[in-house]
Amino acid sequence: MLEVRDLVVSYGRVRAVKRISFAVEQGQVVSLLGTNGAGKTTTLRTVSGLHTPDSGEIWFDGERIDRLPAHKIVQRGLAHSPEGRRIFPRLTVVDNLMLGAFARRDRGAGADLARVYELFPILHERRNQPAGTFSGGEQQMLAIGRALMSRPRMLMLDEPSMGLSPLMMKRIMSTIAELKAEGVTILLVEQNASAALALADHGYVLEVGSIAFDDTGAKLLSDDRVRRTYLGED
Amino acid sequence: MRRPQIVTDERRRRHGGTGWLVALVGAVVLVGAPYLPWAYGDExxxxxxxxxxxxxxxxxxxxxxxxxxxxxxxARFLVPRLPAARRRWFAWHTGASAVATGALAFQAVVVVAVALELGGLVNVEYGGWIALAGALLAFAGTRLLVPERTATLGRVHSPGWLVIVVIAVVMLGSLLLIAHALDEDDPGVFIALLVFVGAAVVLVLRVGLGGWFSSQTAxxxxxxxxxxxxxxxxxxxxxxxxxxxxSIATQVLIFAATALGLNIVVGLAGLLDLGYIAFLGAGAFVAAILSGSAFSAVGWNPPFIVTVLISGVVASVLGLIIGSPTLRVSGDYLAIVTLAFGEIFRLVMINLDGNDGPDLTNGSNGIPNIPDLNLLGFDFGEPHVILGVEIPRFANYYFLLLVLIGLVIVVFANLNRSRIGRGWVAxxxxxxxxEAMGVNVFGLKLFAFAGGAFLAGVAGAVKAxxxxxxxxxxxVFLESAFLLAAVVLGGMGTILGVLVGATLLRLMPEKLRFFDEYRLLAFGLLLVVMMRFRPEGLIASRRRQLEFHEDDEELAAHTGETPPGAGRVEPEGAR
Known part of the structure; x- marks a missing residue:
């Protein structure tokens, strides 16, 4: 569904992503792992058109999208829940969610609103409150819900567990599992490797801008290098 | 941002009774003092x-x-007698507090005005001082009253006829008030009247009638x-x-129409445009050149409707030219570029005089003798008699400008409520x-910028x-600054606020001519005071209020109470 070939991205003279290639198949959850500065967020931002790559190709559903502006990419069904959630703090929950449906031209947003409320009942309860008054976990739910409002065929989540309590993190991860069960294709960037790999069909490990190795989620979870570096085991 | 509190809740509870008594004495003095002489000279x-x-x-x-x-x-005698459900309809203490502040400002203005107009404070007679003392007592006393938290009158459902009658009375009252204020020649009386109106409006809002009015008229x-x-x-x-x-009224309307256009750019799309007057100027010059004036270098004189469209298009093309490179980068650049553009426009108009460039604008002399409009046989230069009342030249333009403002308001409100409006909010x-949500950020910004320029161009054509x-x-740049100030002071993103802001900013210099040298000083002071005490502008959209008072829990809770929206971003300009 998504294929990235030899992607190179830089910020000025600093090369953040150095020739990486990976693929996400329909219905899969694919995880990008790596320490801070490995280039995970840059990769996601480039895929969703917020950054222009230096070279390389990005294909989504048989169409090359690496030169398209961000709003065209969202229209094609690739939603991005950005790092740090970036909800609109002064807008209410409903307004936030409806902005998630901005790129859509059809009138079906109401049905998706109901679906998001079903997924996160708390959002329905507080639908008219400014989103800035929410806890981190609730804001993350809102960010995921907002991304779902564009009825994406593929969802990219950037560090959904960042700064959350262990309990809230579990809740978010189980939501992602639910989405996976519904057949949503997900590209997941996470620091929490064990949680991410437990969900992932396939994982890529990034180190300073390149893919160090990749394997299925289950195999990576038992891989020595991963265990040492990302799970803090000796 | 917390203000230091001199009067704490504790002190209020303990001395509230004393405060009430002191305020009562002040109120009685205020009622009595007008029967005493306030000034020694009748001028x-x-x-x-x-x-x-x-x-x-x-x-x-x-x-x-x-x-x-x-x-x-x-507060003292009526409220305890009411059934419990009605006790909190009005916020009497809050209202008393507001009106006492207003009275103090009013009496201070009177004393200062008498002193300035007669040459010294000795010309204030004893009645003026007594009234000021009364206002001070009232002000001090009301500080000690325990303010009610909210007035619940807004939740009371009233019969439709009552609301309509109130609307009619309010509207008629404002008409008489505006007519009266415009006829006032004495600057002191004019300012005192403004302060009075301000105090009355704040009283109505604070005491709970404002909440009733806005909820019922919805x-x-x-x-x-x-x-x-x-x-x-x-x-x-x-x-x-x-x-x-x-003539004053038409100037106000031109200014207001332009400010409303700028409000789309600044208030809705959030783009800081410091050279907006140049678009008004572009429209005016195009209209002047195509007007058939003997001083125009172009002989073509199309009908006015065509001229208006050309003016708007030329202005918006200018907007596209300076907008398309700058709107891609961060907002600071836009402010700098538009600031420069405003000056460049003026200098280019001066230089298109046949010496330094092609002759198009007659240089700094400009294009005089622009003929009056003639739409469908209606000559705007001649007085007309309608319903037995003579309608002079400026009144003709006044009607045309009203139509123009109506048009701008319709555009504004529809954009605000549309998908585009939601994109601007984001x-x-x-x-x-x-951008990550799929909002075409650059496209929407460019649209706001060019659209705002178009409206300014149209207004400029009428202005010419x-x-x-x-x-x-x-x-000149100062005009751009005043336009921006009208938007910011009135309330960014609102229609009513910008109309009020534009009216005040154009009317005050007109009525306070003696003050002309100090105009910028007063204007600067006004801006500083407003930014300190009411940064959201005179009339704030609810969302912007939240923006400036994020730590205000009461406001946040109140916003949470609003009835569920139909799943759309609330149209803030409609207020």
Missing amino acids: AMDDMTYLGGPSPTQFLGLALGAALLVCLLA RFRPVLVMAAFLVAFAFPFTQDGSNANM IREDEKAA HHDISVTPDQY
Whole structure:
């Protein structure tokens, strides 16, 4: 569904992503792992058109999208829940969610609103409150819900567990599992490797801008290098 | 941002009774003092030298005192007798506090005005000092009252006829007030009147009537809007064919129409445009060149409707030219580029004089002798008699400008409620997040910028004919600054706020000519005071109020209470 070939991205003279290639198949959850500065967020931002790559190709559903502006990419069904959630703090929950449906031209947003409320009942309860008054976990739910409002065929989540309590993190991860069960294709960037790999069909490990190795989620979870570096085991 | 508290809740609880008594004494003094002479000379304001015969201005002071008296007495004697459900309908203490502040400002203005107009404080007679002392007592006393948290009158459902009657009375009252204020020649009386109106409005809002008015009229919004336009249309009929006030009124309308256009750019899309006047100027110059004036270098004289469109298009093309490179980068660049563009425009107009460039604008002399408009045989230069009332030249333009403002308001409100409006909200809140949501950030910004320029161009075309001559020095940076100030002071993103802001900013210099040298000083002071105490502007959209008072929990809770929206971003400009 998504294929990235030899992607190179830089910020000025600093090369953040150095020739990486990976693929996400329909219905899969694919995880990008790596320490801070490995280039995970840059990769996601480039895929969703917020950054222009230096070279390389990005294909989504048989169409090359690496030169398209961000709003065209969202229209094609690739939603991005950005790092740090970036909800609109002064807008209410409903307004936030409806902005998630901005790129859509059809009138079906109401049905998706109901679906998001079903997924996160708390959002329905507080639908008219400014989103800035929410806890981190609730804001993350809102960010995921907002991304779902564009009825994406593929969802990219950037560090959904960042700064959350262990309990809230579990809740978010189980939501992602639910989405996976519904057949949503997900590209997941996470620091929490064990949680991410437990969900992932396939994982890529990034180190300073390149893919160090990749394997299925289950195999990576038992891989020595991963265990040492990302799970803090000796 | 917390203000230091001199009067704590604890002190209020302990000394509330004393405060009430002191305020009551102050109120009685305020009611009585107008019957005493306030000034030694009859030239000051509207002759306040009589014992036992208050002047109109003194009656205004009396009215404030009476309102305070009503608030105080109602709080003490009426409220305990009411059934529990009705006790919190009005916020009497909060209202008393507001009106006492207003009375103090009013009496201070009177004293200062008398002193300035007669040359020294010795010219203030004992009555003026007594009234000021009364206002001080009232002010101090009301500080100690325990303010009610909210007035619940807004939740009471009232019959429709009552609401309509109130709308009619309010509208008629504002018409008479505006006509009266415009006829006032004495600057002291004019300012005192403004302060009085301000105090009255704040009192109405604080005491709970404002909440009732806004919640009840929400059902009758079309009636309210129609009534406002009717009043505006009726205004020239109150002027007995005089051109003097109508000329001021048309200037206000041109300024307001332009400010509303700028409000789309600044208030809705959040783009800081410091050279907006250049688009007005572009429209005016295009219209002047195509007007058939003998001084125009172009012989072609199309019908006005065509001219208007060309003016708008030229202005928006200029907007596209400077917008497309700058709107891609961060907002600071836009401010700098538009600032420079405003100056470049003026200098280019000066240089298109046949010496330094092609002859198009006659240089700094500009294009004079622009003929009056003639639409479908209606000559705007001639007085007309409608319903037995003579409608002079400026009144003709006044009607045309009202139509133009109506058009701008329709555009504004529809954009605000549309998908585009929602995109602008997202861009204003967080541009990066908006982009990730699929908002075409650059496209929407460019649209706002060019669209705003188009409206300014259209207004400029009318302005050219209204002014008769168009010169480059009418379109200086200061004018851009005043336009922006009208938007910010009035309330960014609102229609009513910007109309009020534009009216005040254009009317005040007109009425306070003696103050001209200090105009910028006063203007700067006003801006500083506003930014400190009410950064969201005179009339704030609810969302913007949240923006500036994020730590205000009461406000956040209140917003949470609003009835569920139909899943759309609330149209803030409609308020």
